[in-house]
Amino acid sequence: MPSLRNLEFAFSSKEEAVGDGCPDDLPLSPPCGGRPSPTVAAPPFDQQLTAFNEHGEATRVTLTQAGSSGGGKIEVATYVNEFWTARQRQANSLHEVSYRACFKPQLPRFFIERLTEPGDWVYDPFMGRGTTPLEAALMGRVPVGCDVNPLSVLLTKPRLNPPAQKQVADRLSEIDLTDSEAAPEDLLVFFHPETLGAIAALRRYFRRRLETGQLDSIDAWIRLVALNRLTGHSKGFFSVYTLPPNQAVSVKSQRRINERRGQVPDRRDVRAVILKKSRLLMSECGLDLRRTLGLVENQALLITASADRTPQILSNSVSLVVTSPPFLKVVQYEQDNWLRCWFAEIDPASVAITMSSSVSAWSEVMTSVFHELARVLKPGGHVAFEVGEVQKGTVRLEEAVIPCGLSAGLEPRLVMINDQEFTKTANCWGVGNNAKGTNTNRIVLFQK
Numbered sequence: 001m002p003s004l005r006n007l008e009f010a011f012s013s014k015e016e017a018v019g020d021g022c023p024d025d026l027p028l029s030p031p032c033g034g035r036p037s038p039t040v041a042a043p044p045f046d047q048q049l050t051a052f053n054e055h056g057e058a059t060r061v062t063l064t065q066a067g068s069s070g071g072g073k074i075e076v077a078t079y080v081n082e083f084w085t086a087r088q089r090q091a092n093s094l095h096e097v098s099y100r101a102c103f104k105p106q107l108p109r110f111f112i113e114r115l116t117e118p119g120d121w122v123y124d125p126f127m128g129r130g131t132t133p134l135e136a137a138l139m140g141r142v143p144v145g146c147d148v149n150p151l152s153v154l155l156t157k158p159r160l161n162p163p164a165q166k167q168v169a170d171r172l173s174e175i176d177l178t179d180s181e182a183a184p185e186d187l188l189v190f191f192h193p194e195t196l197g198a199i200a201a202l203r204r205y206f207r208r209r210l211e212t213g214q215l216d217s218i219d220a221w222i223r224l225v226a227l228n229r230l231t232g233h234s235k236g237f238f239s240v241y242t243l244p245p246n247q248a249v250s251v252k253s254q255r256r257i258n259e260r261r262g263q264v265p266d267r268r269d270v271r272a273v274i275l276k277k278s279r280l281l282m283s284e285c286g287l288d289l290r291r292t293l294g295l296v297e298n299q300a301l302l303i304t305a306s307a308d309r310t311p312q313i314l315s316n317s318v319s320l321v322v323t324s325p326p327f328l329k330v331v332q333y334e335q336d337n338w339l340r341c342w343f344a345e346i347d348p349a350s351v352a353i354t355m356s357s358s359v360s361a362w363s364e365v366m367t368s369v370f371h372e373l374a375r376v377l378k379p380g381g382h383v384a385f386e387v388g389e390v391q392k393g394t395v396r397l398e399e400a401v402i403p404c405g406l407s408a409g410l411e412p413r414l415v416m417i418n419d420q421e422f423t424k425t426a427n428c429w430g431v432g433n434n435a436k437g438t439n440t441n442r443i444v445l446f447q448k
């Protein structure tokens with residue numbers, strides 16, 4: 001168990017939180033004696049946060065209070081600023097795949113660049129669309145990811161090794177999009193009959209390629225793009241106007257949308273839509289970047305599993321975890337992904353997504369996840385665990401998370417609150433800002 005006395009000493013005030021070297025002041029970099037840490041030359045992470053002023057605001061330092069497993073209270077230094085922002089340089093175009101409740105690539109980047117170095121393993125146990133593993137790979141770190149939904153691997157893996165645009169075009173021209181099979185008639189509320197025929201032909205093509213062991217990285221790329229283009233709110237998608245692509249409405253709701261808007265699905269050129277999105281995704285994928293990805297792609301480990309049982313990941317192997325778990329019942333991943341699951345032939349009933357109805361039930365699940373994270377982390381490794389404000393800020397999950405990590409033997413080093421003016425970023429969460437869901441990033445940083 002970590003020593004609460006030390007924690008209180010280390011973080012009972014802003015001044016005391018700023019240490020000058022290991023081991024006595026609980027350094028944020030890996031312990032002395034091992035490989036040189038990436039932060040040896042840079043100031044310790046908490047000092048970097050205190051000094052942070054990249055967007056014109058000084059960092060505010062406060063305290064977060066949380067219960068300890070012994071029944072007492074602990075206080076953790078809390079740093080508030082706009083650490084990453086919509087005004088920052090856009091993230092790489094390869095990230096442009098919609099997923100409900102994804103975080104911005106700038107979030108994992110902030111930790112990856114300060115707490116790891118090239119070649120280190122960076123892991124997300126709830127990877128969603130794969131923001132953390134992809135950003136890690138783009139920065140020359142080994143990407144490791146897990147999600148209980150098999151969709152995540154389908155969305156993430158192809159972007160770690162993108163094919164050339166010409167390979168995509170050639171392959172698309174080889175696929176017979178008239179070689180279709182029956183698709184559920186209900187889907188005609190979203191798609192023109194010919195478009196649905198082409199989608200069903202693609203679906204059948206992927207199944208055959210898989211069954212014959214022929215599905216390669218070009219097919220996997222096309223499948224990723226097709227998954228991303230199924231439904232959306234513009235002509236760049238296969239469907240008639242509907243919700244943004246990270247939320248598939250039910251057939252019944254789509255019927256209502258069609259009636260209200262007086263619309264019927266137009267025919268779409270499935271090949272052209274896929275090619276256009278491929279071009280956009282790869283628009284910042286030059287030779288240097290492909291070289292960087294090539295160095296780590298063959299070491300990548302992406303798994304479909306529950307985050308609390310990941311025997312595929314070696315003990316003491318991971319330098320940094322950056323993750324964001326499902327928050328209580330805020331996001332209905334199963335409802336959002338039903339159409340993508342149909343296309344990818346995933347049975348949604350077989351995907352055991354964690355949906356906790358109370359903070360105590362959620363804490364129990366997260367505690368078992370923290371035990372698994374403590375196993376896979378290297379000594380000195382970090383976990384940046386992002387939670388949101390849920391239920392209009394009345395539930396502070398960062399307070400609930402601290403005892404979960406503590407009981408797994410991890411030290412809560414600090415809390416970071418990214419206090420950001422929300423404009424378009426609300427799209428990232430897929431919900432109206434302040435209506436429900438989350439509106440700030442709140443991260444608890446632990447260390448093994």
Ligand SMILES: C[S@@+](CC[C@H](N)C(=O)[O-])C[C@H]1O[C@@H](n2cnc3c(N)ncnc32)[C@H](O)[C@@H]1O
Pocket residue numbers: 099100101102103104125126127128129130131132146147148149152305306307308323324325326327333352353354355
């Ligand atoms: C908040 S999202 C993560 C989004 C991710 N940070 C991104 O940028 O795309 C939470 C993810 O947890 C997954 N999930 C839910 N329960 C899980 C479990 N028990 N084990 C692993 N993944 C789980 C969901 O499928 C969902 O993709």
